[in-house]
Amino acid sequence: MSALDPAILEKAQSWLNGNIDEDTKKQIKTLINDNPTELVDSFYQDLEFGTGGLRGLMGVGTNRMNIYTIGMATQGLANYLLKCFEGEEIKVAITHDSRINNTLFATTTANVLTANGIKVLYFKDMRPTPMLSFAVRHYGCKSGVMITASHNPKEYNGYKAYWDDGAQVVAPHDTNIIKEVQKITSFDQVNWNKQDELFSYIEEDFDAIYLEKVKSLSLSPEEIKQQKDLPIVFSPIHGASGKMVPAAIKTFGFENVHIVKEQAEPDGTFPTVVYPNPEEAEALTLSVKLGKEVGAELILACDPDGDRYAAAVPNESGEYELLNGNQTGSLLTYYLLSKWKEAGKLDGNQFMVNTIVTTELIDKICAGFDVECFSVLTGFKNIAAIIRELEGIKKFIGGGEESYGYLVGDFVRDKDGVSACAMVAEVVAYYKSKGKTVFDVLAEIYEQFGFYKENLISVTKKGKDGAEQIQALMNGFRQNPPKEMNSQKVERIVDVKASTITYVDSGKVVPLELDKSNVMQFYLADGSKISARPSGTEPKIKYYFSVNTELSSRSAYRSTEKELVERLEGLKQYFS
16 A cells, blocks of 8 residues: 555545445445555546546546546536526536446436536437437537447446537537536535426437438438338447437338347447447447348448447448448538539538548548538537537538548537438438449549548557556657658658647648647658547547548459558558
8 A cells, every 4th residue: 555646545535535425435445455556547537528528437436437526527517507607597408328327327417417506408218419419409408418438348438518509518618617627626515416396308209309300411312212122221239329210211211221139229238249339340240140131232330329320331242341431421421512512502601521530532522512621620529619610601511520420410519320320321322223332432432532541540558557658659759750651751740739730851840720639640752641649538549540542443443442451551560
């Protein structure tokens, strides 16, 4: 015990002396006596809002998700809401997905809010994240809370806070909420005395309101009628989208939807997958199995809270191929802009948005249609911020990020896996009615705008030491930037944190007009781009790789793709 940081012991002791339940006290004493490493990880810092809000491992301590950290965060949120909307009626919408402790954490949030005189609209049943975003807007709420850890492993949970526009909180609200939380030094400062009269349910009839909005996004109803029997497989991967995605697809007009039964029921232990992440091919194993059985022409899946989506389609060999987020994002962008142009609705007052780590192919597509495309920092809240800024000035068509998130229309202000699934089904049906496969369309896009291929490495560390290692990596990139990667010269370095663009040969440094963030980007002589970005919520660093070349013809698709994959592998080896 003597080797422990006294400050950490003091924090743990303050919990033991506080008004907490006996089981939590017992767990803390066990950590102090038997597991000092875990004690450090549990108390060395306080959970903070990052790009994904509040997120962490469940357990005891200030650095864990539990009813006390939830209560303190909610008290901070309540205090901030009462300051921002003094004298106004304040309503907050709340829901959750299927994760362990989600009902406990959601009701804890509701109780603390009502204790502070704030009205709570609580979804009677779990619902996907985009429906929470829409509910905030529909009911005129000042805020919203979604209890979820998205696609993280089962040991995690999280707390996404939303503002009055239905988007996740951004500056200055995010840091201001944290300041309010940091003022709470004792559990006695959390008001736990709930007021039941301020609590009401959002009933199932809200589903129909949301689905009507989703239905309004459809651009090709006639082609869907022709392809209404298109065999589609869907899996919610044990999450909250099992009801709403099939309903949305059917609302569009599709009648042949098959649900993966083994993954249909909500289950926070996610028993059939290693990770409940549709970005991972393993998570779609059962979906592919069912797809083969029913001859599916499209396989769709969502993460537990239904904001991310994934799609797989048969390739030329008849094997299901998982499209990455950049591919589906490019397909959706190209389709939406093509249909808007066909309808004569592109008049210069429209825009789209993506993030700085998303494929630059989307920028090229938008430029080809003379539609402005904004590139923002990672996190869908930054996309929503542009939508809010331009509301009433320009019309948002769609936008997304490489991590399987997309939004069509602006009635939701977060990525929407429900409507995205329905729209991807429409894209497949529309092009099938024209005699084209998804890969035919991708080839058309690549021939016209350039063949882009992307990949990702995600390196996760553990605890305080891991966070320090990742910080050291980023410091190394800044202090001793590489001059060459994969036998290609580094020509340009973008440091988003320092707001600089450095041209390596000349040494010229120019300012970068983008909000500061801990991101480094390296542009190579062959057009490759590498982005390094630490997570804002856990000790993890992501490396995003992008390569590109020209595609001479549809017949050269696979051979050119192979060349790009080899270049990607070379870059990945450099960072491995």
